[in-house]
Amino acid sequence: MSTLSTQEILQAGLDDWRPLAGTLRARFATGSFVAGLRLVEAVTEAAEAANHHPDVTLTYPHVDLSLVSHDVGALTERDVDLARTISGIAADQGVSADPAAPTVLELALDTADREAVAPFWAAVLTGDAGNVDGDDVVDPSGRVPLLWLQGTQAHEEPRQRFHLDVWVAPDVAPARITAATKAGGQVVDDSHAPSFTVLADAEGNKACVCTVLDRA
Template sequence: MDTLTVTQILDSNLADWRRLAQALHARFATGDFMAGLAFVTAVGAAAEEANHHPDVTLTYPYVDLKLISHDASGITQRDVDLARKISDIARQQGIESQPAALAEIEFALDTANAAGAGPFWAALLTGSADNVDGDDVQDGNGRVPLLWFQHTDAHETPRQRIHLDVWVPHDLAEQRISAAVAAGGRVVDDSEAPSFVVLADPEGNRACVCTCLDRG
């Protein structure tokens, strides 16, 4: 099955869902554990019927869901279809979504030697030096954020080598950036907006606010 472009995903009008780094994400405010359990049970039945299964996190006040077609390495129509079905279930059970609560963190390491650094970071973060996929260190158990390697020329001058990528819903990026600036930060580079904007804290430590927009 073909993966969908960002435009195709946005045109699907999934009001409860947002594409972050790689997948569709949603949070549903269930209010208590038993309501969440009933919701997850219904979602599980829909997933079994579709033969396509989301990642689910059940907590006391909310349920987080993530949809991606791993066999296609991206979001496909079956993810969109199941997202709609899950939203229907939420509405039937009187459960509201909270897209403004969504965020995803990735770490980026600036390096001229990704092949050398990769096994170390994979072993440190995941327990196995084999968990390197291209320029990414991935934890198959989902316990730690993704680490990716940003290629650069070798250099001796001390500089920040690790920064955070903070993925937020595309329609909330300006709000998040404004909040960070109001809290003492500054915009370093917005030339790649709306794809990402580089911010710095008062001491110069940098992070990128990232969205799914304007990406290949």
């Protein structure tokens, strides 16, 4: 199936949906968990009938949905059709969309040596140094945002810096720290462990592996 351009998506009349980072996303303000579950159940039936399935997040006040044709890595008519179907289901159930709400968080790191830092960030963010796809560190399970490694010229002092707090379960933290160090990182400060341990990649960019232990 051919992919759709951004302009084609924008002209599709999907008032409830927004194209973001290669996906179609919508939030429906259900107002209660029961109403949200009712919407998700109806969407599930429609998705099964279409053999095309959205990613769904059900919370107390709303339901978030994301559509993409994974087999082609882009948006297709299947996504548009299912988006229309889902909007119809929501309307039938008296559930309104919040078109301004959909948001995608992606992280960007300025680096002159992707090969040196990518395994570290894959390990500290996902626990697996192999979760690198080209210029991106990706989490197949969707727990953390995508990290884009933006190429730059080498420089002594990074022009862009960021600090990340990566919260994990206490029993996961030691393995996560070990994976990060094996992937080319180093422990900068463990004086506050197990509350948090400061790690750095080969260029000095830092992240804290955090747990709930030893906190006020």
